[in-house]
Amino acid sequence: MVNWSAEEKQLITSIWGKVSVEECGAEALARLLIVYPWTQRFFDNFGNLSSPTAIVGNPKVRAHGKKVLTSFGEAIKNLDNLKGTYSKLSELHCDRLHVDPENFRLLGDILVIVLAAHFGKDFSPACQATWQKLVGVVAHALAHKYH
């Protein structure tokens, strides 16, 4: 069980309240595919991923980014039961998608950078520390059902 202080919960919800799930999700996923191009192999059917411009403008990338970050929102509503919340998704990523859990950590780090770019100085060191902790435990929960 992960412990969240009142301050951490506040830092999470106050940032989340101002996040555009569609924009940030699309940006985070696009950056994952651009910065770590090998991740493109999981998205063979997404069409044109031939350049950063193509990736950023790709409607399937945007849609999937939104899906991923929406799921993140579920985690934020269930901070005290992340493993339960992600149980099915964990099985999906292991048994069907075969995604190496390292990629969850990469996406988490990218999400933190996207938030930093959006919030600027408001994304304080304390904010960053809390959000790095959050993406870490989400990655862990997603990897939990792997065998």
Added chain:
Amino acid sequence: MLTSEDKKLIQAVWEKVSGCQEDVGAETLSRMFATYPQTKTYFPHFDLHQGSDQIRGHGKKVVSALGTAAKSLDNLSQALSELSNLHAYNLRVDPVNFKLLAQCFQVVLAVHLGKDYTPEMHAAVDKFMSAVAAVLAEKYR
């Protein structure tokens, strides 16, 4: 492998932060200590409160070294040779920590540059920091 496009982007990033290098350095370290407390183990002799003189001084050193590296992209091994020795034989910083510093550096760049911190810049800086880390760990064994 750094392409010529990557090199241009890295130099562009450096120009954008040239006026506030000391701040960038101090902030990177502060964020690293806050987010990854285990990194404090390498600084038992430091006052680690945010804004301390030691953090500012050391942050300036780190960013200055990265700046040297950014100007010597065609010859990183040679440019960072002294630092490579230092990290291998004296400091023996676990290379895992280079990734943690790199993440915080990226966050600081994103905070400062906002929308201007494009995905292409992000990718180039990520590759740059990986290359620097590899050189610093080169002589470990």
